[in-house]
Amino acid sequence: MNLSELLGSDRIRAAEWTISEQRLVIEEVLGLVMVDQILREQESLSQEQIEKLLTIAARSRRGEPVAYILGVVYFDGLRLSVTSDVLIPRLDTEMLVAVASASIPRERAIQVHDMCTGSGAVALALKSRHPKCEMSASDICRQAIACARANAVSLKIDVQFRQADLFDGMGMFDLVTANPPYVAWGDPEVEAAVKRYEPELAVFSAANGLALIEQLLTDALNHVRSGGILCLEHGHRQAHDVYLMASDLGWQIITTYQDLAGRDRVTRMHKP
Numbered sequence: 001m002n003l004s005e006l007l008g009s010d011r012i013r014a015a016e017w018t019i020s021e022q023r024l025v026i027e028e029v030l031g032l033v034m035v036d037q038i039l040r041e042q043e044s045l046s047q048e049q050i051e052k053l054l055t056i057a058a059r060s061r062r063g064e065p066v067a068y069i070l071g072v073v074y075f076d077g078l079r080l081s082v083t084s085d086v087l088i089p090r091l092d093t094e095m096l097v098a099v100a101s102a103s104i105p106r107e108r109a110i111q112v113h114d115m116c117t118g119s120g121a122v123a124l125a126l127k128s129r130h131p132k133c134e135m136s137a138s139d140i141c142r143q144a145i146a147c148a149r150a151n152a153v154s155l156k157i158d159v160q161f162r163q164a165d166l167f168d169g170m171g172m173f174d175l176v177t178a179n180p181p182y183v184a185w186g187d188p189e190v191e192a193a194v195k196r197y198e199p200e201l202a203v204f205s206a207a208n209g210l211a212l213i214e215q216l217l218t219d220a221l222n223h224v225r226s227g228g229i230l231c232l233e234h235g236h237r238q239a240h241d242v243y244l245m246a247s248d249l250g251w252q253i254i255t256t257y258q259d260l261a262g263r264d265r266v267t268r269m270h271k272p
């Protein structure tokens, strides 16, 4: 059986992979990059290769995310390892990277901290785009920090990671980024796979999803230098609440950015 025939079979189609998931699975299992997946689709597969692909398809069909099955995901062009202790970095979060990246000057080295770093996705993406900046990152979860450190080592990107509850024991930064947990407990829109497979600590927060965001907005005032910036990802219905909390606390020049679907996803603010 060749790749083209296997991909057309009922057992693979039942996995309902997106095009990018299918490409990633084939790349990881067969070692074929995208162009080879097309050029070599008529070559015979070994029985072992067929079995591996069918096993992954069966796990996918039961709802397990492809990134957790393979232990790999691409984020902002970086190949990251992920474990069940970290949130799978989302395409949406590249928006946070883009907004933060536009806030980093090219000409001087600034201190940047990524809060709630999980797999290290945002910190590693920013440091690879801005090698001059001094990049650190933290997470409350010890296993997440281990995953982030392993990613930094395999990508050869210099980021200082530490385990901490929010800003505990930290100094001052010019720019802080964060994609905190912001989904309300019991939110009926949360996908079954997220509830079943992703860490609760990474997804949910009290007070309608706003508890950790409010704590972050409050604490960051003591850890962002005057004139510095905080960039925050949030739920697409939370922008107004974020704006009100941030302005009440004294943050200035508060701007919300929309994703390609026009939904409010990232808010940037300045410390006076």
Ligand SMILES: C[S@@+](CC[C@H](N)C(=O)[O-])C[C@H]1O[C@@H](n2cnc3c(N)ncnc32)[C@H](O)[C@@H]1O
Pocket: 086, 087, 088, 089, 090, 093, 115, 116, 117, 118, 119, 120, 121, 122, 138, 139, 140, 141, 144, 164, 165, 166, 179, 180, 181, 182, 201, 202, 203, 212
């Ligand atoms: C939504 S995930 C974001 C992960 C990563 N930044 C990303 O975008 O893929 C939120 C992360 O916040 C961490 N977290 C939750 N509560 C925290 C706290 N009090 N202090 C620091 N990190 C926390 C979780 O462990 C989780 O890794």
